[in-house]
Amino acid sequence: MLAVTILGNNSALPAFDRHPTAQVVTMEDQIFLVDCGEGTQMQMAKYKIRRSKINYIFISHLHGDHYFGLIGLLTSMGLLGRTQDLHLHAPAPLEEIIGMQLKVADIHLPYPLHFHALDGSNVIIRETRFEVSCFPVFHRIECWGFIFREVRPFRRVNPEKARQNEVPSSFFDRLKWGESYLRKDGVLVENQSVTEPANKARSYAYTADTLFDPRIADSVRGVDILYHETTYLKDLEVQAGKRFHSTTTQAATIAREAGVQRLLIGHFSSKYEKLHSFETEAREIFLNTELALEGVTYKV
């Protein structure tokens, strides 16, 4: 399972009961929190996201609508008695801000908070069953996108054929990763004779806040779902550029150029009460586009 649930889809100024940016990505048995605007912990309660299941948090950049809810969430986790490790990947200055806020409140979190400064490296987490990488996007201040990828074996074992060929089940895990089996009698059981291609590993990319820039298409090439911001409709392209944001047309162009399966658009300016034009405009260029709506889960 790889899915993203939207907790906030608005740009900086909360409006029309839309909230600042936050998403949770569910992959295998992990929940990743991606950005954490003010009120995210309340949105998590509303949409029944279990805070205790979060072990990784990613903050794209230090504009408030992407992180002002973080300190409240961290301290609430402490009040709830969390003890397990929490990993926070974010631009470097956030560590000092959090440290200062805890210090003036005389609060010592009862769990280990591991701060990892984003510094341009590509893969930032590599676990057995998933990996997370980051890539630069182009905003007024340092800003990062994230890609969440399942890590899966290339091959799926056909247990009947494997048994017929006398491959022990203890070797099945190695079969999944493409190895062939050398029997004690000297016969080589070719991997492809007892396995089939596995389903493709799934992936989700989040581009945070960014100018239109074709390099983003390179960064997110071939993902299953791309989230790209669309702060403005296409007629405000000049304004979007000045404010380091993107339009519907620009987001859809990135999706098309990157060859993704599906495009989610969000980070809508509070100047727009109705959102249907966002979908209409983006679909002119990339048909498989959907609005990122709060409380909705989009599955790969």
Add this chain to the structure above:
Amino acid sequence: MLAVTILGNNSALPAFDRHPTAQVVTMEDQIFLVDCGEGTQMQMAKYKIRRSKINYIFISHLHGDHYFGLIGLLTSMGLLGRTQDLHLHAPAPLEEIIGMQLKVADIHLPYPLHFHALDGSNVIIRETRFEVSCFPVFHRIECWGFIFREVRPFRRVNPEKARQNEVPSSFFDRLKWGESYLRKDGVLVENQSVTEPANKARSYAYTADTLFDPRIADSVRGVDILYHETTYLKDLEVQAGKRFHSTTTQAATIAREAGVQRLLIGHFSSKYEKLHSFETEAREIFLNTELALEGVTYKV
């Protein structure tokens, strides 16, 4: 008019759709914001409080449930194009936290933000028609209560009597403050002969988070409405003490000892879903007690 509208009545952990502490006090043509927990700007939108009317903000202490919503409100005011001065009265370290958050976001507020560190002085604002004072309360970290008082003339002019006594209307303002008028013909018009006692100036006191301490009764003596925290019901007095909070019984005792007109109780622990026992217990000691409910305005 002197009134308080509750925006958040819960303690640290948001729960049951109750929010962390924030209140707005309306006095004359001013709106004062008192504490600003996470989500306060959304609560203001919900309850139609106009952000642009706020010129003074007071933060009692630097536990997050009393100020994590402030930076979001300050930056939103900037995005909305505010230009008029804003005065922030708060414990000293908040200035550096705000400064750092603005700096990493590369944000320059388009309005003057005047930071006033609370340092033990009594009256912190004295204007023609109102004054605000602060007093220490007793919490785990430095914490302040606030009193909002109308400033009013002592006397109300009886215009008919004043004219009969040949007092010019240009002198009426001085009559209100108790002066007598010396006519050009040498006759002294005694103040009390042309005025009546004015209505009493109204007052509201907010005690923030505090241990039970009789000194608070001295600080808030005789106010019209007292807000006192009641994080716990009376059976948890020991726990309340350990956490530097108060119970229903303790809050009501302060109200009774201080001789206030009316008691508002709030800052309910998230362990309580239902609140009616708070009112019942407090009324055993101080009858004129009400729950501080979100979205409700309490008028003096």
